Amino acid sequence: MLAISIDVGGTLTKSAVVDEAGQALHELTEPTASTLPPMQVPDHVADLVQRLMAESGLALADLAGICVGLPGIVEHRLGLALSCPNLRNWEGLPLADLVTRRTGVTTWVERDANLAALGEAWIGAARGTGYSVCFTLGTGIGAGIILDGRLYRGSWGGAGEIGHITVVRDGPRCACGNRGCLEALASASAVAREAQAAAVRAPESLLWTLAGGERAAITADLVFRAALEGDATAMRVADTAVEYLGIGVATVINVFNLDMVVLAGGMAAAGSQVLDPVRAVVRQRARQPLAARSRVELGHLGGRAGVLGGARLVHLRAN
Amino acid sequence: MLAISIDVGGTLTKSAVVDEAGQALHELTEPTASTLPPMQVPDHVADLVQRLMAESGLALADLAGICVGLPGIVEHRLGLALSCPNLRNWEGLPLADLVTRRTGVTTWVERDANLAALGEAWIGAARGTGYSVCFTLGTGIGAGIILDGRLYRGSWGGAGEIGHITVVRDGPRCACGNRGCLEALASASAVAREAQAAAVRAPESLLWTLAGGERAAITADLVFRAALEGDATAMRVADTAVEYLGIGVATVINVFNLDMVVLAGGMAAAGSQVLDPVRAVVRQRARQPLAARSRVELGHLGGRAGVLGGARLVHLRAN
Numbered sequence: 033m034l035a036i037s038i039d040v041g042g043t044l045t046k047s048a049v050v051d052e053a054g055q056a057l058h059e060l061t062e063p064t065a066s067t068l069p070p071m072q073v074p075d076h077v078a079d080l081v082q083r084l085m086a087e088s089g090l091a092l093a094d095l096a097g098i099c100v101g102l103p104g105i106v107e108h109r110l111g112l113a114l115s116c117p118n119l120r121n122w123e124g125l126p127l128a129d130l131v132t133r134r135t136g137v138t139t140w141v142e143r144d145a146n147l148a149a150l151g152e153a154w155i156g157a158a159r160g161t162g163y164s165v166c167f168t169l170g171t172g173i174g175a176g177i178i179l180d181g182r183l184y185r186g187s188w189g190g191a192g193e194i195g196h197i198t199v200v201r202d203g204p205r206c207a208c209g210n211r212g213c214l215e216a217l218a219s220a221s222a223v224a225r226e227a228q229a230a231a232v233r234a235p236e237s238l239l240w241t242l243a244g245g246e247r248a249a250i251t252a253d254l255v256f257r258a259a260l261e262g263d264a265t266a267m268r269v270a271d272t273a274v275e276y277l278g279i280g281v282a283t284v285i286n287v288f289n290l291d292m293v294v295l296a297g298g299m300a301a302a303g304s305q306v307l308d309p310v311r312a313v314v315r316q317r318a319r320q321p322l323a324a325r326s327r328v329e330l331g332h333l334g335g336r337a338g339v340l341g342g343a344r345l346v347h348l349r350a351n
Numbered sequence: 352m353l354a355i356s357i358d359v360g361g362t363l364t365k366s367a368v369v370d371e372a373g374q375a376l377h378e379l380t381e382p383t384a385s386t387l388p389p390m391q392v393p394d395h396v397a398d399l400v401q402r403l404m405a406e407s408g409l410a411l412a413d414l415a416g417i418c419v420g421l422p423g424i425v426e427h428r429l430g431l432a433l434s435c436p437n438l439r440n441w442e443g444l445p446l447a448d449l450v451t452r453r454t455g456v457t458t459w460v461e462r463d464a465n466l467a468a469l470g471e472a473w474i475g476a477a478r479g480t481g482y483s484v485c486f487t488l489g490t491g492i493g494a495g496i497i498l499d500g501r502l503y504r505g506s507w508g509g510a511g512e513i514g515h516i517t518v519v520r521d522g523p524r525c526a527c528g529n530r531g532c533l534e535a536l537a538s539a540s541a542v543a544r545e546a547q548a549a550a551v552r553a554p555e556s557l558l559w560t561l562a563g564g565e566r567a568a569i570t571a572d573l574v575f576r577a578a579l580e581g582d583a584t585a586m587r588v589a590d591t592a593v594e595y596l597g598i599g600v601a602t603v604i605n606v607f608n609l610d611m612v613v614l615a616g617g618m619a620a621a622g623s624q625v626l627d628p629v630r631a632v633v634r635q636r637a638r639q640p641l642a643a644r645s646r647v648e649l650g651h652l653g654g655r656a657g658v659l660g661g662a663r664l665v666h667l668r669a670n
Contacts, residue, residue, distance in 0.1 A: 105640070114640060163506040177606075179505075184498070186608020187482040188644070193605040196638045198598045201519070210636045279517045286512040287496075287606060289505020317529045319515045321424070321433060325507070 033096035033350060036084055036137070037342030038077065039144060040064055040102050042118040042171060046335065047080055049088045050343030054155040058088035059339070070121045074130035081135050096350035098139040099147070099342035100127055103174070106143040108189040113141065117207065118171075142345055144168070144338050145192055146183055148331075149176025151341030152294045156332040161291035165284045166331065167194070168338075169277070169299035169306075172207070173215040176341075179288070183345070194284060195219070199276050218277040220252035220299045227255045227269045238263035256302040274306055278313025285318040285326045296331030303330060352415035352669060355403055355456070356661030357396065358463060359383055359421050361437040361490060365654065366399055368407050369662030373474040377407035378658075389440045393449035400454050415669035417458040418466070418661035419446055422493070425462040427508040432460065436526065437490075461664055463487070463657050464511055465502055467650075468495025470660030471613045475651040480610035484603045485650065486513070487657075488618035488625075491526075492534040492599070495660075498607070502664070513603060514538070518595050537596040539571035539618045546574045546588045557582040575621040593625055597632025604637040604645045615650030622649060 034057070038047040041064060048059040060083070065076050081098060084090075104116030104123065111128020113119075131139040149158075149166035158164035162181045168174040173195030177184040185191050195215035196208050203212025204222070216222055227250050231239045238258040243249035258266035281293050293314075295306060311328050318326070331337055353376070357366040360383060367378040379402070384395050400417060403409075423435030423442065430447020432438075450458040468477075468485035477483035481500050487493040492514030496503040504510050514534035515527050522531025523541070535541055547569045550558045557577040562568035577585035600612050612633075614625060630647050637645070650656055 105638070179498075179503070186498075187610050188608065190638075190641050190644075191606065191608035193608075193638045193641060196605050197602040198518070198636050199520075201594070201598065208638055210638075275520070279520065283516040283602070284606070286515050287510065287603070289507065289510035289512075291506050317517050319424070319509075319512045319527055319529075322509050322512060325509075 034094050035096050035343035035346035036081055036098045037339045038100045039338035039342060042103055046339045047084055048339045049084055052347050054340055058084060066119055068121055070125055073122055073125055074134060077131050078134035092136055095137050097346040098137050099345045100141045101144040101147040101338050101342050103144045105190050106141055108142055108185060111141040140345060145174030146176040147341035148296055148337035149178055150183055150344045151333050151337040152331050153178045154344040157294045157329045158292045163290045164292040165290060166294040166296055168297035170297040171221050173219045194280060199279050214280045218273045223252035223255050223269060223273045224250060230265045230269055234265040237265040239266055252299055256305050274309045275313055278310040281310050282314045282318040285322050289322055290326045293328045294331050296337050300330050353413050354415050354662035354665035355400055355417045356658045357419045358657035358661060361422055365658045366403060367658045368403055371666050373659055385438055387440055389444055392441055392444055393453060396450050397453035411455055414456050416665040417456050418664045419460050420463040420466040420657050420661050422463045424509050425460055427461055427504060430460040459664060464493030465495040466660035467615055467656035468497055469502055469663045470652050470656040471650050472497045473663040476613045476648045477611045482609045483611040484609060485613040485615055487616035489616040490540050492538045513599060518598050533599045537592045542571035542574050542588060542592045543569060549584050549588055553584040556584040558585055571618055575624050593628045594632055597629040600629050601633045601637040604641050608641055609645045612647045613650050615656050619649050
């Protein structure tokens with residue numbers, strides 16, 4: 033049987049038809065429908081499903097189910113996003129039911145970070161481990177939790193808001209309203225924000241050259257590139273962010289007693305610039321022997337972790 | 352069937368014979384054997400079991416099992432404490448096997464904070480909830496985690512080291528070697544340490560009167576009493592500690608999506624002086640609707656949570 037998986041991001045929507053071994057038979061990437069009126073969202077999803085089926089020559093009987101991943105707090109039993117700050121038009125819709133009715137195929141709605149964790153545990157970095165947390169480092173910081181080989185959702189599906197643990201009591205304001213959240217200190221947007229502020233005080237910084245003199249063009253990506261070249265301003269900003277990320281990783285190791293922590297999402301592209309210092313912070317801050325018995329690795333599936341994880345969810349549920 | 356439960360604390364050992372409804376038929380409290388040579392510890396436990404049986408007129412056939420709770424990191428499948436910083440003579444002994452052999456009764460070894468959480472979930476504050484974390488606030492800060500109605504232990508039994516999550520990057524040194532652990536900022540010993548330091552700069556503080564002029568006699572207990580009387584120094588110390596405790600509670604709510612957080616252990620005796628500010632911090636810092644859908648309560652079982660929880664563990668395992 034095949035699964036259709038649709039990973040709706042803040043900017044792009046990735047979708048795929050995936051078999052039970054994790055092979056994608058057909059994939060699409062397109063801009064997310066972020067301005068569509070809410071009432072049209074279910075038809076939009078159903079259209080995407082029809083397109084994927086037509087383009088890959090599938091019949092209804094080939095499909096085990098559909099999974100829609102959303103960037104927000106999801107009530108998975110109700111199949112809807114309670115809160116979806118970057119996609120308000122997808123919020124509050126009983127999407128699982130509405131899409132099931134339109135397509136005739138059982139549909140599940142899941143939190144995107146949970147799907148990335150499922151994907152990495154299925155055929156990625158955490159394959160073969162029972163207890164893992166997968167951090168998705170992007171505009172925000174999401175996390176998905178696998179315990180005893182299964183996705184952990186908490187009492188009603190809201191678990192994994194690790195991006196919003198307080199790491200600095202009076203730290204910078206976070207989009208969620210709190211101060212000093214991990215996300216406000218260690219996400220790609222936090223790195224960009226801190227670097228833009230620091231660059232103003234460092235006219236000699238390489239960041240200006242890389243950003244073509246434009247302050248708003250200083251992204252996390254440029255910060256890690258400039259840090260690699262030895263730029264002092266960029267190194268300071270990157271070091272601070274990555275230390276807080278390490279504190280977040282040490283926290284989940286202490287709390288969950290894990291086999292593995294996976295660092296995925298855009299900022300994980302910085303590779304050893306993120307991985308090495310996070311490992312060092314874990315050795316220093318997580319309790320022994322919890323630290324020594326947990327591995328920290330980069331994700332293997334890149335930006336496809338969520339869409340592959342959604343397929344895994346369908347295959348697990350349908351069997 | 353009956354359970355024998357032995358909760359070995361840093362100072363006192365509480366033991367009891369407990370039935371399947373949580374009624375203690377016989378209880379003992381005595382100083383912990385903290386200086387006994389390790390080789391004599393299993394006999395010491397077996398003697399205690401024999402005494403409990405004799406004093407309550409039990410035969411072997413009445414017993415479902417024995418549980419020994421230890422204050423440390425426990426490998427529950429091996430039935431031993433990997434690390435027991437305050438009771439080095441109990442560390443590394445395969446106590447479950449050794450006590451089973453001496454008594455003829457199946458014996459389990461468990462982390463003390465896990466037992467307190469089991470007790471509160473069985474017949475205490477978290478009764479009827481599926482997802483709870485029970486903080487034990489004492490010399491240190493322990494935590495036990497109940498997920499989907501069952502004790503959560505992690506990959507090999509080391510979960511719940513919430514006392515050692517970093518809440519202040521460059522904070523005070525913790526006994527574990529790290530800096531700024533929750534335990535180093537919000538435990539009873541942290542409160543006493545901070546108050547002793549603050550009192551030196553505040554000769555007018557009520558703390559001196561309550562402590563009979565003796566700096567070392569300033570305990571967490573006195574700090575909460577002085578704060579209740581409006582002493583500014585005590586209030587400042589208590590407020591800071593309780594805010595960090597609130598950050599720890601908000602962290603587990605964000606991470607686990609809980610129904611309930613229970614505050615137990617010695618410092619919970621300060622009642623609303625701890626409970627009210629912790630609830631306020633949770634409202635301010637945990638993500639919505641995670642915060643609104645979780646309750647924070649004081650423990651119902653006082654110092655007996657661990658010994659009752661140990662009995663619960665036996666009854667669950669034996670059935």
